[in-house]
Amino acid sequence: MTAKQPMVEERKERDSSFSLFFQKKNLYKVIGLLAIFVFFLLPVMRLIWLSFVDDGSLTFQYYTEVLREPATWKTVQNTLLIVAGSTILALVLGVLFSWIVAYVQLSGKRAMQLFIFLPFIIPSYITTLAWTQFFSASGPVNAVLSWLPGSLEAPNLYSIGGIILLLGISHYPLVYLFTVNVFRKIPRELEEAAATSGLSKKRAFRKVVLPLALPGIASGGLIAFLSNLDNFGIPAFLGTPANIRVLSTYIYEQVVGFGPSAFSRAAVLSVILGIIALAGTILQWFLLRRSRVNETNRSDLTPRIYLSAGRQKLLEVSLWIFLLVTSLMPLITMGALSLISAYGVPFNLENLSLRNYEYVFLTDSKPLSALTNSLQLAFFTMLVCLVFGTAMAYLRFKYPDWSTKAAELFITIPFALPGTVFALCMIFMWLEPLPGWNPGIYGTVWILFIAYATRFLVLQVRGSYTAFLQIDPSMEEAARTSGAAGWAKWRRILLPLLFPGILSGALLVFLMALTELTVSSLLWSSGSETVGVVIFGYEQAGYSTYSTAFSTVLVLGILLGGGLFMLLGKLWDRKVLKNK
């Protein structure tokens, strides 16, 4: 006993100091997780809670009320029809394009990719606006059709079909993004093995390539599904005039319609929307349950299918026609029609004027103040996300344990939620953060800032995390064995290497915040209008010419910014990272 005494004491001493360090570390962990819980998870819980509560007591009253109305079921039916149709359209276009770009010998693939992504960086409500101009009475489609024999008319975009078309075209780049590298990573030897086993090219595609690409296709499909479900701009611009409602626009109508139980009814509808989103996620999980993904394969950039020169030209021309018609032409039409003096007059030299621009930027004061608001909001959102998102990504990269994984999951929730639902969550959370205490966040620009920062933080986390993954850990280790720690290590080694990746995340956050519509449309207040809200307002009031003029300026700004970013990225790569 006596001989063992000192050892026990020694152990005790070590334990206490060790646990002190452990406690301190755990304390930070708990504070961080708590903050994330309050900002990211609690709002959602309060929304669900509110759908069950009336005057402080639990009730199913709102559920029975909302579920008994035929309007609800009509809306759900529309939603399902539109989401199914547009997801199928996005999947077909996305998979077709990714398969062609991945496997077929074509020239100008890089430029093609750029155009595929164009509908992705232009906000969907602006795309919709452009398409309505494209198909309008004075637009090019009608001009071509009237020139053709027979009495053809341009299809009406203000219909379920129109909504499906625009959702599909806006979201197929997502499917493309998820599948193109999956196709490239399927080893060509597998197809060759199938061929030597006697399978025809078609059967090899069906039996080998397609099953292997399924995980990518299913993930792309899920993202397209969720984006279609979440989208507010397209059904709001096209559906509202034709009296077609989907859940996202119906929730919006409930909230802006006020009324005694508006928020509770909106909460119930949000829960229904959430259940549909969850059902889609579970479906995807079932599809992926059995698939095995081989992540170690390298992507193979050399084409696998060579066409004869004539056929290749034909394919290239038809792809380009499709890309130009779906992405560039509507924007050009919008720009052109914004220059005519009044809605509906023919497009010719006499009717050209800058009147609309004059009104938007000189007469009406709203657009300029909205632009200032949006730019400020986007800049500060980007700044906050840049710091916290990159710090979060570093912790996630450096300490991949349960706490950072849980934190990332929580941060994803606001982005994964449909925008209208998330906006409601924000209202419930920040109207009275603590029961009985209204700090006046709701009704000011601050709620927009909090909403943007929490909704888009995950984009920065993902962007920065990818940047961290791409630099070899030995880069940092080499800096440390050379004696550099702390700020010197970050300034001299890590930041120069991470800069392009972090910047692309930050730019995405900036762009999303600048053109945000769904969340803003429910959270804006007089004096805190954003760009999206002003365009939406013009459109609702029937001032198409003003909204097109403002949108044209925005699109030019976005394209200019995107071009500058690409240039900067190239320059950084060449001048700083010395890549050739």
Added chain:
Amino acid sequence: MIKVNNVSKNYGSFTALHSIDLEIGDGEFIAVLGPSGCGKTTLLKLLAGFMGPTEGTIAMDDTVLASTKRVLPPEKRNIGMVFQSFALWPHMTVAEHVKFPLSYHPNKIKEGKKELQERIDEVLKLVGLNALAERYPSELSGGQKQRVALARAIAPLPNLLLMDEPLSALDVELRMEMRKEIQKLHRETKASIVFVTHDQGEALAIADKIVVMNQGRIEQIAPPEVLYTRPETAFVATFVGKCNLVKGQWHNDQFVPAIDPKNVWPDLGVADSFKENGIYPVRPEQFQLMPAESDGLQGVVSFVQYQGHEIHYTVEVGEETWTIHESVFSSRFQTGNFVGISLKNAPVQEGSLISS
């Protein structure tokens, strides 16, 4: 002098290192050899300070570098490190790589700019890169990148130089050349070197002492020649070079193979652990093949593989299958030939036996 004292390292429930003890003398060149997953990289990371031990301590010249309580971070240790992937920073020139540790390392140049520039020139000259000082990593060949990595590690004259499989990213010919380069740097800097590798030829060629590791434990620590001729465990015998583990019985210093008790082999320095288990480890080149009618154990050749400088025979001897390497100048045998097998006696250099 670095002392690794009873160090263990766990990752969750997995134990990567089991109570390691190791001493590294001043100026000693130690190779840590083992298969992947044996814990050699973990040991290197502990020496560098990228993580702390679960048990035990690491000390350098009587100051404790790491214990379970406190871990001195790598930037405060007097070390240099060469990485497997070189880990060159793409945005810095060769000269900037050498300058970096001279500005931040615990041994940084505290005098003026002139001394700094002199030291940079001196280091670049040592690795033969003075003509390429303004080049960026993307403009260098593999061997040149390796030299930059070496230059950066040795520039601040660290007490301990850690090398994590530094040659594995190079092609065979460059590897041979860089072995000499590293030996030269060792002579000129007089730093202690810990060189991690899975290539036994590399370890045998350049180290003063080899530490063989397996499954988180040290199997044997010995100079190269002792390690090869006097392996202490079956793992060392088969991992470092090829080895036939012949079964039989030991009677004092005499071995009788189980297959043919008429033969008696003398003890050429077999470790006790083998003797206890009734095994005689025989290197493929220690055997001699003779026509069947001669003395020795009898066997049948089952495979013959021509290797240029020697011929590898696979011989079935009773129940056992032995690998035997013969010089191309000795008499040849064909598949199916009956052969007699006897043991050669290779002398070991006295010097290396004493230093163990």
